[in-house]
Amino acid sequence: MPYSIETDHPDCSGWAVTKNDDGALMGCHETEEDANAQLTALNIAETEDYQRQVVLIYGPPCAGKSELAQQMAERGDLILDRDAIHSSLSNLSMHDHDPAVTAAVEASWNALLRYVPDHNGSVYIVTGAPTRNQRRELEHLTTSLRLVYADRDTCKARAKDVRPPSWDNYIDEWHDLYEPELHDRSDSMNIERRTATEGVELREEGDTLTAVGYAAVFEQTSQNLGGFVERVAPGAFRKTLQEADVRALFNHEADHLLGRKSSGTLRMMEDDKGLRYEVDLPNTTLGRDVGELLRRGDITGSSFGFRTIGDEWIETDDGYPLRRLTEVALRDVGPVTFPAYTQSEASLRSLAESRDLDLDALVQAAEADELRTILQDEPEEADIEPSSPHSTGIPRSSFIR
Numbered sequence: 496m497p498y499s500i501e502t503d504h505p506d507c508s509g510w511a512v513t514k515n516d517d518g519a520l521m522g523c524h525e526t527e528e529d530a531n532a533q534l535t536a537l538n539i540a541e542t543e544d545y546q547r548q549v550v551l552i553y554g555p556p557c558a559g560k561s562e563l564a565q566q567m568a569e570r571g572d573l574i575l576d577r578d579a580i581h582s583s584l585s586n587l588s589m590h591d592h593d594p595a596v597t598a599a600v601e602a603s604w605n606a607l608l609r610y611v612p613d614h615n616g617s618v619y620i621v622t623g624a625p626t627r628n629q630r631r632e633l634e635h636l637t638t639s640l641r642l643v644y645a646d647r648d649t650c651k652a653r654a655k656d657v658r659p660p661s662w663d664n665y666i667d668e669w670h671d672l673y674e675p676e677l678h679d680r681s682d683s684m685n686i687e688r689r690t691a692t693e694g695v696e697l698r699e700e701g702d703t704l705t706a707v708g709y710a711a712v713f714e715q716t717s718q719n720l721g722g723f724v725e726r727v728a729p730g731a732f733r734k735t736l737q738e739a740d741v742r743a744l745f746n747h748e749a750d751h752l753l754g755r756k757s758s759g760t761l762r763m764m765e766d767d768k769g770l771r772y773e774v775d776l777p778n779t780t781l782g783r784d785v786g787e788l789l790r791r792g793d794i795t796g797s798s799f800g801f802r803t804i805g806d807e808w809i810e811t812d813d814g815y816p817l818r819r820l821t822e823v824a825l826r827d828v829g830p831v832t833f834p835a836y837t838q839s840e841a842s843l844r845s846l847a848e849s850r851d852l853d854l855d856a857l858v859q860a861a862e863a864d865e866l867r868t869i870l871q872d873e874p875e876e877a878d879i880e881p882s883s884p885h886s887t888g889i890p891r892s893s894f895i896r
Contacts, residue, residue, distance in 0.1 A: 498537045500530045512537065516570055516757065548617045551633055553624040554643035555669040556662055557653040559686055561589075562749045563643050564619040566740070566826060573614055575607050576621040589750065590658050611636050623665075625672040646670075657748060686826060688747060689717070689727070690798040691769065695830045697789035704776040704786040706743075706753070710799040710828040712769040716811070722860060723816035727823075732770050734804075735825045736763055743774035744827040745785055747800050753782060753829055763828065770799065772828045785830065796833075800826040 498521060504511035507523035510530035514521060521537060524530040550567065552560045564574045578589040580603050585596045611618050620637065624630045630640065645653070647670045654662045695708030711732070717725040735741075743754035743761040754760035754774040763772045776782035788794045805822035847854040860868065 498534050500527070500534055547615070548639060549611060549620070549637045550617070550639050550641055551620050551622070551624070551630060551637045552641045552643060553622055553630060555623065555625075555645060555647075555650050555673070556665045557650040557658065558643045558645040560621045560643045562686075562826065563641065564621050565742075565749070568617070568619055571616040573607075573611075573616060573618045574621065575604070575611075575618065577604055578621075580604060580607075590662065592659075592661075608633075608636065623669055625669045625674065627674045642675075657750070686800055686802060688798055688800050689725070690796050690831060691715075692796050693769075694795055695789065695797045697786055702778075704782070705773055706776060706785065706789055706830055707773045708771075708797040708830065709768060710763075710770045710772055710797045713767075715769075716817075723818055724811065725818045725820065727769070728819050728821045729767075730765070731820050731823050732763075732765050732825060735801075735823060736765065739825050741825045742827045743772065743829045744800075745781065745829055746831050747798065747827060747829070751781055753777060753785065761828070763825075770828070772797070774829065789830065794830045794832060796831050797829065798831040799828045802826065 499513055499515055501507075501511045501513055502509075504513065504520065504523075506520055510524045510527050512521040512524070512530055512533050513519065522530075522533050524533065550564075552564050554560050561574075561576055561578065564576065568574050577600060581587070581592060581596065581600045582589040584599050584603065585591075585593050587593060608620075611620075618636075620633060622629075622633075624633070647666060650666045650670075651663055654666065689711060691709045691712050693709045693712055695706055698705045698707055711727045713729045713731075714726050740755065740757045741761060741763065742749075742752060742756075745751035745753055753776055756763065760775045760777070761772065762774075763770060765771075776786050785794070801823040803820065803822075804824055805820075807819050807821060809817050809819060811817050847857050
């Protein structure tokens with residue numbers, strides 16, 4: 496249940512009703528009976544508002560499936576992830592697979608799948624499932640599908656330094672077998688990453704080590720991203736800071752967790768400069784290592800991972816294509832070893848949708864630094880209707896002079 500009764504709350508002399516996830520005080524009562532009445536009413540209301548879902552999250556290795564499941568899950572939900580099961584049973588890292596425990600992993604996986612219909616909370620099933628038949632085998636359990644996609648080269652680049660060499664084979668096998676659903680392209684995760692080079696510093700108070708920095712700086716023009724530049728608008732993080740349970744990660748790796756908003760170890764705010772964050776480093780090998788690297792000045796940059804909610808495509812004063820992020824959904828923030836501000840296919844997706852252009856052609860043009868040329872070849876129109884949530888409705892003639 497999301498609410499509890501306490502008898503020793505510092506702000507109540509009697510019985511206190513509190514919310515489990517954040518400890519918020521919901522009411523004080525002179526009798527236990529009155530407290531139970533409020534507890535029952537709150538739990539009934541929570542149940543009525545709650546929409547249970549069973550989501551099949553599938554995609555290639557290293558695409559970010561587990562991270563999406565962790566973002567979506569709330570207290571009381573289940574995440575079924577073979578890698579996590581393997582790690583729990585073998586005491587190895589999530590991605591170090593030992594064939595000796597494969598049978599035990601599969602038995603546990605199948606038992607958990609049988610339990611899914613009996614669980615009252617939402618369930619997130621994380622699996623590769625490259626073929627339609629594999630996804631159909633789980634169709635009787637699920638309410639929706641979510642593809643988390645990254646192309647073959649991107650997956651291999653992500654796996655290179657953090658996964659065993661055998662993962663190259665897993666990545667090739669998935670892409671060779673992949674059969675897309677009709678909606679796959681529009682339902683992909685599209686995680687992007689951006690960095691700030693304002694510096695990140697270490698603060699020490701007693702035994703607590705805190706990394707402090709800016710993950711983004713407002714209205715700072717990026718380097719050339721391959722035919723366009725980018726800026727972050729003030730207020731782009733306002734809504735996500737209120738809603739998202741953001742993680743602090745080192746180098747964007749889910750296995751390198753430094754802190755979390757819901758636990759209070761990660762604190763973020765928008766100020767006049769940008770997105771500021773503070774993370775209390777954990778007393779773990781990773782936390783101590785990151786603290787030492789910050790102390791020595793070996794780590795100097797920060798970054799944030801996000802999905803685009805709103806953006807606009809305009810141009811700089813000299814007519815260069817400019818993407819301006821107006822609203823994002825934060826996934827993570829934190830220090831990074833190699834700050835890199837690079838474009839991805841996801842950066843160009845909203846432009847393709849809002850201008851009704853071919854995405855593959857835009858990606859190729861961006862890679863050749865010829866994006867402005869392909870945009871200048873568009874016929875001008877006096878007015879256009881926004882064709883997607885990311886479209887600004889700006890006339891094309893105002894974008895390309």
